[in-house]
Amino acid sequence: MKITEQCTLMTHASSLLAVSAGGLLTLMILLNSQLGQYSSPLTASWIAHGVGAGFAGVVLLCKYSQRRASVPNNTVNTPIWAYLGGAPGAFTVVLAAITVNSPLGIAGSLSLMLMGQTLFGLICDTRGWMGTPQRCLSLKDIMPVLCILGGSLLIIFSPE
């Protein structure tokens, strides 16, 4: 297979994985809200993170014990901040609990969260953070954003 074909295949596979991840997220939110009903959003997320850390730890231990020579890590060049991804992730629980119980409600919170995520993603891409190549935005880049945000808003605010 030519390199370009490999790249396209990889992008398609990654895209499919990304969409599946989104589906998993909905499932996770569903289960987490059940936990939250019996305790609180904070407690539910705390348990989820604990269970998750335990599960991931077990998986990593299994993978490590299977291979004698561990996969080479580029740990030397990893900045400390790269380990702290869990902090903003956990903070979203707090913010979500606040905004859902405000006049915004679930629908308003969800739509603003989507917009915040997308705006942040666009800024990241235009500034070339994370090593993704810097690209100036054209209309053709904005169109998918408008479609997906518009579709999401339509779903969130569809009348009962």
Added chain:
Amino acid sequence: MALFIILALLNGVCIGLSRVINGRLSVSLNAMKASYWNHLIGFIFLSILLFIVNINQEAFYLPQKAPLIAFADGIIGVLFVALNSLVFPKLGATRTTLLVVSGQMMVGVMLTLSGQTLIKMLCNLAGVALILLGIFLNKTQQDKP
């Protein structure tokens, strides 16, 4: 009200930020390790928060009566963060976000399909159609040399 709007937008930024940071970590290590660290740091962070919030109250409830399956949200979360961190470096910020949001909304719609009024169902289907159009436009745009 403006405060809540800002907080909700900030929430979105936090989600995006955690994606970027975990994606960066998965480039150095791997996706599962990034997920592990995400959950470990989050657990510590939430432990501190829980301690602060409950310091004056006796009322800290463990969800003992919740259905057992609900405790699997941690496992699904690990898979989610691992997948996210895996694709983020390959697709870039905007595309990853759009695709994850699309998957999120579409599965959300599928879960609520039963027992809907006609108007709601039409709106949902129109929303899904728009989302699929957006994915298609995004693909054709980025596949151009």
